[in-house]
Amino acid sequence: MRIGLTYDLKSYYLAKGFSQEQVAELDCEETINSIASALEKHGHDVERIGCLEQLMQALLQGKRWDLVFNIAEGLYGIAREAQIPGLLDAYQIPHPFSNTEVLAVALDKSLTNAVMKSYQVPVADFRVVRQEMDIAKVDLPFPLFVKPVAEGTSKGITARSVIHNQQELAVRCRELLEEFHQPVLVETYLPGREFTVGMLGSGEEARVLGVMEVCLHGAADSQGYTFENKQKYEDRVSYHLVDEPDVAQLALKAWSALNCLDAGRVDVRMNAAGNPVFLEVNPLAGLNPNYSDLCILCKLIDFPYDQLIHSIVQSCLKRHGLDSAILTNAACLCTLVQTDVSVA
Ligand SMILES: Nc1ncnc2c1ncn2[C@@H]1O[C@H](COP(=O)(O)OP(=O)(O)OP(=O)(O)O)[C@@H](O)[C@H]1O
Numbered sequence: 537m538r539i540g541l542t543y544d545l546k547s548y549y550l551a552k553g554f555s556q557e558q559v560a561e562l563d564c565e566e567t568i569n570s571i572a573s574a575l576e577k578h579g580h581d582v583e584r585i586g587c588l589e590q591l592m593q594a595l596l597q598g599k600r601w602d603l604v605f606n607i608a609e610g611l612y613g614i615a616r617e618a619q620i621p622g623l624l625d626a627y628q629i630p631h632p633f634s635n636t637e638v639l640a641v642a643l644d645k646s647l648t649n650a651v652m653k654s655y656q657v658p659v660a661d662f663r664v665v666r667q668e669m670d671i672a673k674v675d676l677p678f679p680l681f682v683k684p685v686a687e688g689t690s691k692g693i694t695a696r697s698v699i700h701n702q703q704e705l706a707v708r709c710r711e712l713l714e715e716f717h718q719p720v721l722v723e724t725y726l727p728g729r730e731f732t733v734g735m736l737g738s739g740e741e742a743r744v745l746g747v748m749e750v751c752l753h754g755a756a757d758s759q760g761y762t763f764e765n766k767q768k769y770e771d772r773v774s775y776h777l778v779d780e781p782d783v784a785q786l787a788l789k790a791w792s793a794l795n796c797l798d799a800g801r802v803d804v805r806m807n808a809a810g811n812p813v814f815l816e817v818n819p820l821a822g823l824n825p826n827y828s829d830l831c832i833l834c835k836l837i838d839f840p841y842d843q844l845i846h847s848i849v850q851s852c853l854k855r856h857g858l859d860s861a862i863l864t865n866a867a868c869l870c871t872l873v874q875t876d877v878s879v880a
C-alpha cells in the first residue's frame with residue numbers, strides 16, 4: 537500500500553524559532569525513521585509528508601495515499617491533535633488511531649473526565665479554573681493536584697503541582713493560567729501507585745496489551761510522573777509489568793467509553809483507599825521505540841516494535857473493511873517470491 541506519514545518534527549519547528557519548551561511534545565527523527573522502516577518491512581511504500589502545512593500542499597497538488605499514518609501532535613489549540621485527522625476525513629483518506637472528535641475531546645482532560653463519569657469510570661473529583669476569579673470557588677478538600685487542562689508529556693507538572701492550602705492553590709493556578717493560556721484542571725490528589733496501560737484494537741476487539749507500573753526512585757520528584765522525572769527517566773524511573781486486573785478492566789472501560797481506536801494508552805493512579813482511578817487517555821501515544829511509555833511496555837511484553845506498527849495499520853484497515861485487500865496483496869507477494877525462487 538502507499539502510506540503517507542504525517543508528523544511534527546522538533547527540528548522543523550526549532551529551525552523556525554520555536555523554543556525547546558514549545559516543541560517538548562513533538563517528535564524526533566528517530567521516531568519517524570522507526571515507523572517508516574517498520575511500515576517498509578511489511579511491504580508498504582512509505583512517503584514522508586511532514587506537518588499540517590506540508591500535507592495541505594501535497595493534497596492541493598493532487599497527491600493521495602491509501603492510508604496516512606498520522607502522529608502529528610499539532611501546535612495550536614486544544615483540538616490540535618485532531619487537525620490533520622479532520623483534513624484526512626475531508627479527503628476520505630483512512631488514518632489509524634482514534635476518530636477526529638475523540639482526539640479533540642481526549643486532549644481536554646476536563647471534558648474527558650466528564651465523559652468518564654457518565655460511563656461510571658472512576659475519576660478524581662475535579663474543578664476547572666478558567667480565570668483568576670474561579671480560584672476562590674474551588675470547594676474541594678486539600679491536598680489537590682493542579683495541571684494545565686490540555687497538555688501532554690507532563691508539561692506544567694512539577695513538584696509544586698501538589699497543593700496543600702488556598703495560598704498555594706492561588707499562586708500555582710495564576711502561574712499556570714499565565715504560562716499556558718488555557719484553563720487549569722484542579723483535581724483531588726491521588727497519592728497511590730501509578731500505572732500506564734497499553735491498549736490495542738477497536739470496539740469488541742480492543743484489548744489490554746499490559747499494565748505497567750511507573751516507579752520513582754532516587755532524586756525523582758516524589759509527587760508523580762513530573763516533567764523533570766520524564767526527561768530524566770533513565771535515572772529516576774523504573775517500569776514493571778504487573779498483574780492488576782482491576783486496573784486493566786478500568787482502562788478497557790475508559791477506552792470503550794470514548795470509543796478509542798487502534799492503539800494508545802490509559803493512565804491510572806490509585807487513590808488514598810488503594811482503588812484505581814482514571815487519570816487520562818492518550819489516543820495518540822508517543823511511538824519512540826526507546827523512550828515512549830507504550831513502546832517500553834511493548835518491550836516488557838516481548839511485542840516487537842515492527843509488529844506494533846503493523847497491528848495498528850491492520851486494525852485501521854479492518855475498521856475500513858480494507859483488510860482483505862492487504863491479504864490479497866500479501867498473497868500476490870507470496871506468489872511473486874515463489875516465482876522468483878523457481879526462476880532462480
Ligand atoms: N490527580 C492527580 N493526583 C496525583 N497525581 C497526578 C494527578 N494528575 C496527574 N498526576 C501526575 O502527573 C502526571 C502527568 O499527568 P497527566 O497524565 O494528566 O499528564 P500528561 O502530560 O497528559 O501525561 P502524558 O505524558 O502521559 O501525556 C501523572 O502521570 C501523575 O504522576
Ligand SMILES: [Mg+2]
Nearest residue numbers: 690803815816
Ligand atoms: Mg499521562
